[in-house]
Amino acid sequence: MSAYRAPLQDMQFILHEVQGAESLFASMPGTEELGRDLMDAVLESAAKISEEVLAPVNRSGDEEGCRLEDGKVYTPKGFKEAYKEFAQGGWVGLSGDVDFGGQGMPKVLAVLFEEMVMAANSSFALYPILSAGASLALARHASEELKQEYLPKLYSGQWSGTMCLTEPHAGTDLGIIKTRALAQEDGSYKITGTKIFITGGDHDLSENIIHLVLAKLPDAPDGAKGISLFVVPRQLCDEGGQAVIDNQVSCGAIEHKMGIKGSSTCVMNFDGAQGFIVGEPNKGLQYMFTMMNYERLSIGLQGLGLANNSYQVASAYARERVQGRAATGMHNPDAVADPIIVHPDVRRMLLSVRADVEAGRALAVYAASQLDLAHFHADEVVRSRAAKLVAFLTPVAKASFSDKGFEGCVLAQQVLGGHGYVREWGLEQNVRDARIAQIYEGTNGIQALDLAGRKMVKDREGLLACLAMEIDEYVDARKDDAALSAYIEALQAALSSLQDISVWIKTAAEHKPDEVGAASVPYLRVVSLVLYTFMWARMVEAAQRGIALGEGDMQFYDAKIKTAQFFLRKKLPELQSLVAEIKGGSEVLMALDAEQF
Numbered sequence: 001m002s003a004y005r006a007p008l009q010d011m012q013f014i015l016h017e018v019q020g021a022e023s024l025f026a027s028m029p030g031t032e033e034l035g036r037d038l039m040d041a042v043l044e045s046a047a048k049i050s051e052e053v054l055a056p057v058n059r060s061g062d063e064e065g066c067r068l069e070d071g072k073v074y075t076p077k078g079f080k081e082a083y084k085e086f087a088q089g090g091w092v093g094l095s096g097d098v099d100f101g102g103q104g105m106p107k108v109l110a111v112l113f114e115e116m117v118m119a120a121n122s123s124f125a126l127y128p129i130l131s132a133g134a135s136l137a138l139a140r141h142a143s144e145e146l147k148q149e150y151l152p153k154l155y156s157g158q159w160s161g162t163m164c165l166t167e168p169h170a171g172t173d174l175g176i177i178k179t180r181a182l183a184q185e186d187g188s189y190k191i192t193g194t195k196i197f198i199t200g201g202d203h204d205l206s207e208n209i210i211h212l213v214l215a216k217l218p219d220a221p222d223g224a225k226g227i228s229l230f231v232v233p234r235q236l237c238d239e240g241g242q243a244v245i246d247n248q249v250s251c252g253a254i255e256h257k258m259g260i261k262g263s264s265t266c267v268m269n270f271d272g273a274q275g276f277i278v279g280e281p282n283k284g285l286q287y288m289f290t291m292m293n294y295e296r297l298s299i300g301l302q303g304l305g306l307a308n309n310s311y312q313v314a315s316a317y318a319r320e321r322v323q324g325r326a327a328t329g330m331h332n333p334d335a336v337a338d339p340i341i342v343h344p345d346v347r348r349m350l351l352s353v354r355a356d357v358e359a360g361r362a363l364a365v366y367a368a369s370q371l372d373l374a375h376f377h378a379d380e381v382v383r384s385r386a387a388k389l390v391a392f393l394t395p396v397a398k399a400s401f402s403d404k405g406f407e408g409c410v411l412a413q414q415v416l417g418g419h420g421y422v423r424e425w426g427l428e429q430n431v432r433d434a435r436i437a438q439i440y441e442g443t444n445g446i447q448a449l450d451l452a453g454r455k456m457v458k459d460r461e462g463l464l465a466c467l468a469m470e471i472d473e474y475v476d477a478r479k480d481d482a483a484l485s486a487y488i489e490a491l492q493a494a495l496s497s498l499q500d501i502s503v504w505i506k507t508a509a510e511h512k513p514d515e516v517g518a519a520s521v522p523y524l525r526v527v528s529l530v531l532y533t534f535m536w537a538r539m540v541e542a543a544q545r546g547i548a549l550g551e552g553d554m555q556f557y558d559a560k561i562k563t564a565q566f567f568l569r570k571k572l573p574e575l576q577s578l579v580a581e582i583k584g585g586s587e588v589l590m591a592l593d594a595e596q597f
């Protein structure tokens, strides 16, 4: 089994040569100090901990899994030591608020870091990533007092965080949750209810676990508008500040599941546990979205990272494994057969994974740069435009990275033939671990509905127009660049198809309410292809610049341009079939009676 190697060269190329991170950070208060050397040092340390601490306990974690004994959950051997080192390195609070002990690093760096930890060990990565998401929701919406009490310990990793939304009867539709919160005289609340599928609901990595719980007050309005958010610690602190008082929070069971076996997935019972409200009553879902938007990008990176990990194994294998002869004649006359890398179909599979991973990584950094602009930039106009782009990009990133990530893991597995199906090479674990990213944090179907419905058909803020403006500005500035013309023309044509099909869906939906749901998944894929074309144009431009300067790794730039050509000729054409699929309409989907299924 090959060891995971963080793709530092590609990450640095995207960060510096495509995104121009140094000048981006120099333009914003709070990030000016972040020079190239510091960014590279962070990435190198992240690579080291991912490769040397997390990857070594990935397979053993999968084999051993988590266990529940006497109401306590134990993580696999080695996770505790890895967590200690991870927390001591300051990684849990990497992008946390500096006023409360966080490192204050921008999201652009955090996404590259998260890709590495997800690729090295997805099960492990979920524990700190949920803590980071919980901290973000508290940092944005909780009172000063709650922030003082919880954030420093969450950032240091001494305590960890969870997100408790799902109930047995309420998954996608959180408006129907039954967990109740009763106000107490001291200003706290008694929380009662059962949550299921809670990642990191219980474990032995941190001293305390801080649950962010969605619950309803007795007088709350029905549906999603009546949900409030509470902080509920597993243990309350005594007067000396020690988390030792039992708070009626218990783990009833852990799930036995397809993948991410080192991540505990818990049934959590809250039996009149003491909780503290975050922000105002009935605004809980809105607050939780702060956390979910953050988590959604991270969960997308789970798919992306695992696909990259799988690509590394499959490309190395394809150069070594000999079977059959090349169609053009023997490549390796001294051996009994040629390496399978000579076969066009093997190359199709490898290039497909690679083209999606590299474009996805560029898109993750691009989306993160918009999150940073929305957060740090001094100019309100810039902040607002970036926030609109983030709203549009988040569901696309989550669903595309995880769909293409799973697909990539399966393709890489296929490159190994039967050897990909058995455990030895680790690819069957990657397939199992990547699958969940398409389901949790809102299924990919729901991401697509959010995009096509709320963010396109019902949009009043001009979100798609904002993306179109970004692309138009990019295209206008390069319309005389002959070397880039194939990409610029492809990008213009793809954007124009997206705009046309958006109008088509809006018009169709005026008379047929099912049209949005029928179009949503292919629509999200169209948007994703437009964005990937945009990213490939930016990467080719940077590679051409590198070649013209005659500095750097020419082989790297050459491979970048050839992978871009593969994307343009072999992947982008799918856009037209997706448009045709959307125009196929909703009737064929709704024609069968429920009993006929």
Ligand SMILES: Cc1cc2nc3c(=O)[nH]c(=O)nc-3n(C[C@H](O)[C@H](O)[C@H](O)COP(=O)(O)OP(=O)(O)OC[C@H]3O[C@@H](n4cnc5c(N)ncnc54)[C@H](O)[C@@H]3O)c2cc1C
Residues within 6 Å of the ligand: 163, 164, 165, 166, 170, 171, 172, 173, 196, 197, 198, 199, 200, 257, 265, 436, 439, 440, 441, 442, 443, 444, 445, 446, 449, 517
């Ligand atoms: C391993 C694991 C870890 C998890 N971690 C957490 C966690 O930490 N915290 C937490 O709160 N939850 C967690 N979850 C729960 C997860 O977020 C939910 O499973 C997911 O949101 C889907 O909910 P559901 O399973 O109830 O499916 P349902 O909501 O029942 O959906 C079933 C199917 O119907 C579709 N569907 C539902 N409604 C619509 C609609 N309106 N339009 C179109 N299609 C629709 C869905 O897309 C899906 O395909 C986890 C789940 C798993 C398996």
